[in-house]
Amino acid sequence: AAMSQELLSLKAQLKEKDEEIAALKQRLARLEKNHNSTQEPYDKVTPLSPLKTKRELSNEDIMRYSRQLLLPQLAVQGQLNLSQTSVLIVGCGGLGCPLALYLAAAGVGRLGLLDYDEVELNNLHRQVLHGEENQGQSKALSAAHAVRRLNSTVECVPYHLQLSPQNALQLIQQFDIVADCSDNVPTRYLVNDTCVLSRKPLVSASALRMEGQLTVYNYRGGPCYRCLYPVPPPPETVTNCSDGGVLGVVPGIMGCFQALEVLKIASGQGSSCSQQLLMFDAQDAKFRSIRLRPRKADCAVCGDEPSVTQLVDYEAFCGSAASDKCRRLNLLSRDQRITVQEYESILNHAEPHLLLDVRPLVEVDICHLPFSLNIPLSCLEERKPEEVQLLKKKINQLKLGRSGDFQPKVFVICKLGNDSQKAVQVLEKMSGSELASVAVKDICGGLMAWATTIDPTFPQY
Numbered sequence: 460a461a462m463s464q465e466l467l468s469l470k471a472q473l474k475e476k477d478e479e480i481a482a483l484k485q486r487l488a489r490l491e492k493n494h495n496s497t498q499e500p501y502d503k504v505t506p507l508s509p510l511k512t513k514r515e516l517s518n519e520d521i522m523r524y525s526r527q528l529l530l531p532q533l534a535v536q537g538q539l540n541l542s543q544t545s546v547l548i549v550g551c552g553g554l555g556c557p558l559a560l561y562l563a564a565a566g567v568g569r570l571g572l573l574d575y576d577e578v579e580l581n582n583l584h585r586q587v588l589h590g591e592e593n594q595g596q597s598k599a600l601s602a603a604h605a606v607r608r609l610n611s612t613v614e615c616v617p618y619h620l621q622l623s624p625q626n627a628l629q630l631i632q633q634f635d636i637v638a639d640c641s642d643n644v645p646t647r648y649l650v651n652d653t654c655v656l657s658r659k660p661l662v663s664a665s666a667l668r669m670e671g672q673l674t675v676y677n678y679r680g681g682p683c684y685r686c687l688y689p690v691p692p693p694p695e696t697v698t699n700c701s702d703g704g705v706l707g708v709v710p711g712i713m714g715c716f717q718a719l720e721v722l723k724i725a726s727g728q729g730s731s732c733s734q735q736l737l738m739f740d741a742q743d744a745k746f747r748s749i750r751l752r753p754r755k756a757d758c759a760v761c762g763d764e765p766s767v768t769q770l771v772d773y774e775a776f777c778g779s780a781a782s783d784k785c786r787r788l789n790l791l792s793r794d795q796r797i798t799v800q801e802y803e804s805i806l807n808h809a810e811p812h813l814l815l816d817v818r819p820l821v822e823v824d825i826c827h828l829p830f831s832l833n834i835p836l837s838c839l840e841e842r843k844p845e846e847v848q849l850l851k852k853k854i855n856q857l858k859l860g861r862s863g864d865f866q867p868k869v870f871v872i873c874k875l876g877n878d879s880q881k882a883v884q885v886l887e888k889m890s891g892s893e894l895a896s897v898a899v900k901d902i903c904g905g906l907m908a909w910a911t912t913i914d915p916t917f918p919q920y
């Protein structure tokens with residue numbers, strides 16, 4: 460009897476262990492599947508297999524999407540349409556993050572997630588699907604992870620690459636709808652022209668400071684981006700989020716709006732933003748909508764006799780780089796500029812000079828060099844009397860006790876070395892007339908170059 464008791468107990472223990480092993484194997488398989496499928500983003504464009512046709516919703520689908528299936532505007536057919544649609548998101552930043560999440564949550568079939576950049580701490584206030592632990596990781600990959608956590612039935616294709624005239628057609632041709640979430644002008648023209656050439660609707664949004672815009676280009680007889688903006692703006696007039704700042708929730712709202720219009724197109728309801736520009740003013744909490752003209756017959760790319768029939772060099776066309784990171788103006792010659800190393804040596808030799816910081820006050824409040832004089836570029840450009848007086852006074856102090864033809868040195872600094880060049884041009888016009896004659900140069904790379912190469916304790920923003 461004791462023998463059979465022991466036998467039964469051992470059998471029971473074995474069964475328990477077997478079940479434990481089976482559960483562990485299942486967990487391992489799940490983890491491995493997730494791990495393998497998200498290990499590496501694509502660094503080039505490759506052909507994608509066609510989306511699987513879905514004829515009916517599974518019980519799990521019905522459960523997951525039940526709250527939106529109840530809407531007569533969507534219903535079962537709309538949900539099936541979503542599952543048959545692929546969407547390319549160009550830029551996984553402030554607009555792309557909420558957009559990717561809502562498209563995945565709603566059940567689009569395939570999401571292309573494109574970004575050339577890595578996650579940085581200063582992204583997280585607006586790019587809310589990335590986390591602190593994703594710093595340094597590819598944004599495309601980080602976005603794919605977040606999307607998969609939310610809805611693993613959505614096929615994700617992360618692209619860690621820069622969209623270019625060489626890869627754009629091959630990539631965009633493989634998707635049904637394109638969402639432009641980029642924040643530079645060359646990419647906007649590139650995405651637009653590629654969408655026109657491959658006949659894809661383009662849901663486009665932008666956000667800066669406290670304002671946002673949204674429209675749908677190249678859709679149902681509506682205009683394309685070039686119809687509205689045939690000529691790119693001069694690069695020195697373009698402001699992006701790293702220059703102008705943005706409240707994180709503003710691109711959040713615009714990205715959600717993009718998701719709405721993409722979902723309406725993908726489900727078959729159609730977007731009503733085709734000839735409409737939606738403008739959001741976050742300060743006054745107001746939306747305005749401007750009626751746009753239809754497609755222009757003489758548009759260079761979507762017109763009746765287009766002159767642009769293939770992709771061109773958009774950086775050359777716009778005179779600026781297709782990334783927001785290294786936007787560098789070159790308004791001055793080399794002898795009108797000094798490097799941060801040269802400026803450090805001027806400080807070390809205690810050479811008399813005036814350091815003029817031309818950033819707006821709000822940036823000076825974040826950080827500044829203690830011995831600098833702050834006069835914002837806008838005040839110089841407008842020749843504000845109070846500021847001009849102050850500048851005159853400081854320059855005259857430098858001239859004290861020197862001969863009449865002595866030219867005091869003025870060095871101009873800003874955040875990145877773009878505004879400082881404009882300020883040098885303004886000061887050169889004033890030199891010898893509105894002001895005493897000065898020798899004025901700007902400091903290349905500005906305070907951010909100072910922080911990275913000279914003083915690592917100086918804050919970066």
Ligand SMILES: [Zn+2]
Pocket residue numbers: 682683684685686687754755758759760761762
């Ligand atoms: Zn056009």
